[in-house]
Amino acid sequence: MLRARFDIQEELKKLPEKPGVYIMKDETGKIIYIGKAVVLKNRVRQYFQGSHGLSPKTAAMVSKIREFEYIVTDSELEALILECNLIKKHKPKFNILLRDDKHYPYIKVTLNEEYPRVIMARRQVADGAKYFGPYANVASVRETLSLLRKLFPVRSCSLVFPRDIGRNRPCLYYHMNQCLAPCQGNVDRNEYMGMIKDICNFLGGRQEEVVRRLEDEMKKAAENLEFEKAAAYRDRLNSLRHIGEEQKVLSTSMEDQDVIGYASGSTDTCVQVFLIRNGRLIGRKNFMFEGVGEGDTKEMLASFVKQFYSNADYIPDEILLVEDIEEKEVIEKWLSEKRGKRVRLRVPKRGEKHHLVQMVVENARTELGLFHERLARENETVNEELEELASLLGMESAPGRIEAYDISNMGITDMVASMVVFENGRPARKEYRRFRIRSQTGQNDYGSMQEVLYRRFRRAAGDSEDQKFSKLPDLILVDGGLGHVNAALEVLREFGLDIPVRGMVKDSRHKTRGLVSPEGEIDLKDNLPVLRLVTSIQDEAHRFAVEYNKKLREKRYTKSVLDEIKGIGPKRKKLLLRHFGSVAGIRAAGMDDLLAVEGITRELAERIYRHFNE
Numbered sequence: 001m002l003r004a005r006f007d008i009q010e011e012l013k014k015l016p017e018k019p020g021v022y023i024m025k026d027e028t029g030k031i032i033y034i035g036k037a038v039v040l041k042n043r044v045r046q047y048f049q050g051s052h053g054l055s056p057k058t059a060a061m062v063s064k065i066r067e068f069e070y071i072v073t074d075s076e077l078e079a080l081i082l083e084c085n086l087i088k089k090h091k092p093k094f095n096i097l098l099r100d101d102k103h104y105p106y107i108k109v110t111l112n113e114e115y116p117r118v119i120m121a122r123r124q125v126a127d128g129a130k131y132f133g134p135y136a137n138v139a140s141v142r143e144t145l146s147l148l149r150k151l152f153p154v155r156s157c158s159l160v161f162p163r164d165i166g167r168n169r170p171c172l173y174y175h176m177n178q179c180l181a182p183c184q185g186n187v188d189r190n191e192y193m194g195m196i197k198d199i200c201n202f203l204g205g206r207q208e209e210v211v212r213r214l215e216d217e218m219k220k221a222a223e224n225l226e227f228e229k230a231a232a233y234r235d236r237l238n239s240l241r242h243i244g245e246e247q248k249v250l251s252t253s254m255e256d257q258d259v260i261g262y263a264s265g266s267t268d269t270c271v272q273v274f275l276i277r278n279g280r281l282i283g284r285k286n287f288m289f290e291g292v293g294e295g296d297t298k299e300m301l302a303s304f305v306k307q308f309y310s311n312a313d314y315i316p317d318e319i320l321l322v323e324d325i326e327e328k329e330v331i332e333k334w335l336s337e338k339r340g341k342r343v344r345l346r347v348p349k350r351g352e353k354h355h356l357v358q359m360v361v362e363n364a365r366t367e368l369g370l371f372h373e374r375l376a377r378e379n380e381t382v383n384e385e386l387e388e389l390a391s392l393l394g395m396e397s398a399p400g401r402i403e404a405y406d407i408s409n410m411g412i413t414d415m416v417a418s419m420v421v422f423e424n425g426r427p428a429r430k431e432y433r434r435f436r437i438r439s440q441t442g443q444n445d446y447g448s449m450q451e452v453l454y455r456r457f458r459r460a461a462g463d464s465e466d467q468k469f470s471k472l473p474d475l476i477l478v479d480g481g482l483g484h485v486n487a488a489l490e491v492l493r494e495f496g497l498d499i500p501v502r503g504m505v506k507d508s509r510h511k512t513r514g515l516v517s518p519e520g521e522i523d524l525k526d527n528l529p530v531l532r533l534v535t536s537i538q539d540e541a542h543r544f545a546v547e548y549n550k551k552l553r554e555k556r557y558t559k560s561v562l563d564e565i566k567g568i569g570p571k572r573k574k575l576l577l578r579h580f581g582s583v584a585g586i587r588a589a590g591m592d593d594l595l596a597v598e599g600i601t602r603e604l605a606e607r608i609y610r611h612f613n614e
Helices: 008-013 040-046 056-062 076-090 138-151 189-203 207-223 227-246 294-310 328-339 351-378 383-393 445-461 482-494 528-558 570-580 583-587 591-595 602-613
Strands: 020-025 031-037 067-072 106-109 118-121 130-132 257-264 268-277 280-290 318-321 344-346 401-410 413-423 433-436 475-479 501-506 512-517 520-523
Touching: 008 067, 020 040, 020 076, 031 040, 031 076, 040 067, 076 294, 076 328, 106 138, 106 189, 118 138, 130 189, 138 189, 189 207, 207 227, 257 294, 257 351, 268 294, 268 351, 280 351, 294 318, 294 328, 318 351, 328 344, 383 528, 401 445, 401 528, 413 445, 413 528, 433 445, 433 528, 445 482, 475 482, 475 528, 482 501, 482 512, 501 528, 512 528, 570 583, 583 602, 591 602
Parallel strands: 257 318, 318 344, 401 475, 475 501
Antiparallel strands: 020 031, 020 067, 106 118, 106 130, 257 268, 268 280, 401 413, 413 433, 501 512, 512 520
């Protein structure tokens, strides 16, 4: 049976001015995106009012929408809860999805038992036990449990007391001095519960109380000439002090906090969460979002917070964020209802908490770098990406040598260009070259590009012994649009060379979006591997050009005829050169022109004028 045609423009007119959830579908009827809105009519219409202002990812999603539906709710909070549940159920392609959806482990002290145990649990349950955590991973819980067993010899078995007392012989832990064996019925329960209290204090971050009690017990045992018992207390004390020194205290407020920061590149984003309990860092989690670049981070952060806490068994008092998110108030209300106590979302601007957020951001930046390094190692030759690139460009074989060019203009001086080389998809840094632009007196990117390519291929065609430019590329990429491509092709025709040329174009957020030629533009937003490759080439060409430009400017600022003038230091020299563009411009300046420069007094202006005119 044929599906009835869905008229988007007609359906947009029917949208209600109420809160709710909207569901976007593709041509097959598959759900590709789910969102919530305070006013459905306004929010959904925004997607279909042209691509201007939309992020690349959102624009790609909108291009695939063939129909939508919506669910009206009574409040924005109800819409948020429904949105979270629907995303969890359908996992739409264009929603920000967490790969790690597991429950974090807790340490459970079974205070509801006659002789409590200390065990690992996946969820908090209202069963009379006491829970600590959550911890970042199972390994950290097991390590802590092993440590507690050595410090406090409480039972870990599943026997039921008093029913099972005396039924079995003591287990191996008893013989290892890691259990007092209450199963034998000869353990003082007050002494046992004292250890349980110490364990709760230890896990709750109150090691000082544990230390004080153990010190008292050690002194009491020594006074009673129970030296073996005193020595056991001493060993526990030493271990506790050592642990206290190793535990990293991040917050002097001793609060429970989650700290969320992220770092974004052109194609990927890493979100990192620090889990802080009682002021101490108990673990951290990384989430990598491939294909989510800088332009999508505001929506990404709000979606991350909603998904991260939708399944959380524990929500802390305070969640520190690197920046404000949409729907902050309603998310706070939702989290507070889930927790049963006030939860605050904060963006600290200064002080200890701001420093904490920045530390998380730095860690996220490091993880993002490691992720890209790992990708590079896993794709040593980048064969698949090169073959896909060749297919997109209509080339018969993958380009073995790619040359990329970028022009760097800072003002009208020190115009330079870079040539970076990628062989088999990897940077060949020994083949890099750099150029100072000679023929252009103003900012002329097309003329500068032609000069650089002319010099490069003239050297290749010459009989010079210098072999630096003897290798010819299989593909030329230029930083810029169709104008740069046409300028490059004009030079190649002059030398009789048939080498494909493409321009690396960027979107409104200055991020690589595709490749352009006289035949049209190839959008790479949906081809993440090739986009990563092209982005890395474009970024490397830009970096190499800017570094050379900066080096020349620093050299020009370092030595100058201006150094001969009394009262002109490095700062004023930079200001003068920036204002007039060159020493020749300063020489031609009048008194009024000189006085217009920041930091130049009348006396100094007269001194400069006399230096050049007498």
